[in-house]
Amino acid sequence: MSKSSKVVPGSIVEGFVVCPFDNVHRLLPSRLAVHLVRCARNFPSAKMVRCPFNVTHVHSVADMMTHVACCPNRSTMVHYMNPETLPPVEPRPADFCVQSAEDWDAEPPAKTYNPRTHCENNFLILNPQGNAPAVRREIRERERRRFLQNNQF
Template sequence: MSEQKFAPNFEEYLICPYDSVHRIMPIRLTYHLTRCAKNFPAAKMVRCPFNSTHLHSVANMQKHVIECPDRSSMERYKLPDMLPPAEPRPVGLVVETTEDWDAEPPAPTYNPKSYCDKEFVIRNPQGAPPAARRQFRENERRRFRENNQF
């Protein structure tokens, strides 16, 4: 049996803004940032108003706020009529129909026992004593022979 070793895909990892040696999976970034901030209390990092995982120095924050990729989603939330929609809105199409799926169909109820008695269905009696099963099989043979089925 050969062992497969899976190397981590470092392209999917993010770099910690506090320590560039730290590589973090995107799903664990928020948890890591809260823990790592305790280890670097002297670092003056400011959180982005659009995404709390974006941390930058005070000097770089103004530039980041202008270029932040999450800014457009916030602006769409605040001013939905001012910006074009992210996805085209569906056209309200109403189709009139005469069908009523809640109405009961005009069909009689189905009784499987009466159907099997009329049609030629091979049946097997369950739960009957051996003598009653023998009698049932004999009656079924007679019924099939009378109607020329076998």
């Protein structure tokens, strides 16, 4: 059985790009830049030059002047060289300062919260963690006496 190698229209081959160094090479457009670097090493005698606007555009020296005049990527360089033709940039909003009577650096009119005095005045049970066992025992005894004196039990 012999298999024919015909290219059917609408097949996978349509999405590929032809290498400018070797017409047999067919590759995906996303791989063209990498391939051109490698393929140029295999053809050092080829008089091919790269377009200054797009590295994937490779042409012969004779055709390059024509290509540069009508390259589709030339518009990017023209806009870069002539920035006055670009639309104007929106001006930055002016800095403003809000006048206020508040002074955040001044001390507050109310006293600050002290958790130790709050616990001593409101008969809360203290949890003496992080102390030695003897110190914890002493704190618990002191708290029992304080609660008994104020009839909290």
